[in-house]
Amino acid sequence: MKKKKITANQIKFIINMISLTIFAVAYLYIFDNYTGKTDDIYQEVELIKAQMKEREQRLSEEDEVLSEIPEVKEEGQKVIDSFPVYIAKEDNFMFIEKMEEALDVQISSVNVTDNVIFYETSVPARSEVLISENLLPTLEESDVGSTDDNKEENEQVMTGIQNTISMSFVTTYQGFKELVEYIREYPERTIIENASVSYDSTTGNLTGSLMLKRFALAGSGKEYKAPVIDGINIGTDNIFGTDD
Incomplete structure (x- = not known):
């Protein structure tokens, strides 16, 4: 049986999801090591990127990769959902x-x-x-x-x-x-x-x-909502103090 060829768009999608995984790894590295050693974080990230590029070269005709795309998409969405879009x-x-x-x-x-x-x-x-x-x-x-x-x-x-x-x-x-x-x-x-x-x-x-x-x-598409601060009244209905 002739194997299905993975399209360029499918490969790009997989690489994008890998990028989200690298982002999560960078966060988890910080979480597990409270020392804040940024250089070490990105040395590990670069190693992962190199490994993924090597794997990409072997993806040209692998049917199992096509079957894994939904799972990869789901895992990428989990990463997106676990972070807020912004913190003011x-x-x-x-x-x-x-x-x-x-x-x-x-x-x-x-x-x-x-x-x-x-x-x-x-x-x-x-x-x-x-x-x-x-x-x-x-x-x-x-x-x-x-x-x-x-x-x-x-x-x-x-x-x-x-x-x-x-x-x-x-x-x-x-x-x-x-x-x-x-x-x-x-x-x-x-x-x-x-x-x-x-x-x-x-x-x-x-x-x-x-x-x-x-x-x-x-950039995750979530809507940022500013916090509601209770107990603070801003302005007044009538700055002149006259009767309506």
């Missing part, structure tokens, strides 16, 4: 507020960085504007993770972005354990990159600092 500073401040309300922890100071790109996939973006108000940082602001070999010039692609939250806190030993568990189980991808804790013998509490990284995948 307001989202991070609300994240801190909700965490403080949910746990026995007092946050004394917070610093939030701007978003930076940490990886560009080869998967075309699902909307012309990557995120609300086109707030995605340019690639020049972060020089890692480009996949220029697989994308056309000026083509918008799904792009991994990250930001950092640094905070100082006071809590109990039990509160600290719950804090770590809260971050680990948070539905939006968040990791502890660095932690420093000391015991206060006077109060019996723990004081310390945390550095968190939060991740998003811009």
